[in-house]
Amino acid sequence: MLYALADWLSNWFSPFNAFTYLTSRVIFGALTALLLSIGFGGRMIALLRRLQMGQYVRDDGPQTHLKKAGTPTMGGALIILSVCIAMLLWADLRVKYTWIALFVMLGFGVVGWIDDYRKLILKDPQGLRAKHKYALLSLVSLFTCIWLYASAVSPVETTLYVPFFKNLSWQMGWLFLPFVYFVLTGASNAVNLTDGLDGLAIMPVVLVA
Structure with missing residues (x-):
C-alpha cells in the first residue's frame, strides 16, 4: 500500500522514489514488523498469561527444557500478524510471489493454530x-x-x-x-x-x- 502510494507520489516529488527501491522496502518492512512486535508483544504476553496459555513441553526431550513449561505460547500469531501488516504495507502487491508467500505463511500458521487449540483448549x-x-x-x-x-x-x-x-x-x-x-x-x-x-x-x- 505504501509502496503504491510512494510510487504515485514520486511522479510529483522524486525523493519518494527512495521508498520504492527494493532494498529500502526490505529495511522498512523489517522495521515495521519489529516495531509492531515490540509494541504489542508485551500486551500479548500479559494476555496469554491471564488466559493461562502456557507452553506444553514434551517429556521425552532434555530435562533442562522442562523448566520452560508454562511459557506463554501462541506467540506465532504475533509474528504472523506483524509480518502480514509489514508485507501489505511495503511489498509490491502486483507481484504474485507476495501473495504466495502470504498464503504459505498463513496456511502453515493455521496448522499451528489448530495444534495449539487442541493442546490448550481441548487439553490434548x-x-x-x-x-x-x-x-x-x-x-x-x-x-x-x-x-x-x-x-x-x-x-x-x-x-x-x-x-x-x-x-x-x-x-x-x-x-x-x-x-x-x-x-x-x-x-x-x-x-x-x-x-x-x-x-x-x-x-x-x-x-x-
Whole structure:
C-alpha cells in the first residue's frame, strides 16, 4: 500500500522514489514488523498469561527444557500478524510471489493454530496428530507447488540457481513440483519438530527465514 502510494507520489516529488527501491522496502518492512512486535508483544504476553496459555513441553526431550513449561505460547500469531501488516504495507502487491508467500505463511500458521487449540483448549497434550499435521502441511505445499508451476510464464521461474555459483543452474521442468514440495514441507517440519522439542520457536524461525 505504501509502496503504491510512494510510487504515485514520486511522479510529483522524486525523493519518494527512495521508498520504492527494493532494498529500502526490505529495511522498512523489517522495521515495521519489529516495531509492531515490540509494541504489542508485551500486551500479548500479559494476555496469554491471564488466559493461562502456557507452553506444553514434551517429556521425552532434555530435562533442562522442562523448566520452560508454562511459557506463554501462541506467540506465532504475533509474528504472523506483524509480518502480514509489514508485507501489505511495503511489498509490491502486483507481484504474485507476495501473495504466495502470504498464503504459505498463513496456511502453515493455521496448522499451528489448530495444534495449539487442541493442546490448550481441548487439553490434548499431543495436539494435532503427526499424520494429520503432515497431511495439512502437504496440502498447503502441494497447492503452492501447483500455483507456482501453473503461473510460471518463463523457464527462469522453474530454474534452480545454486548460490555463489553465477553460471550453475538447472532448468527443473516438472521436477520443480516435488522440489518445492520437499523444501516447503521439510523446512516447516524441521521448525515444527525443533519447536516441539525446545518449546520456543524463535531461533528456528530466524534461521529458516
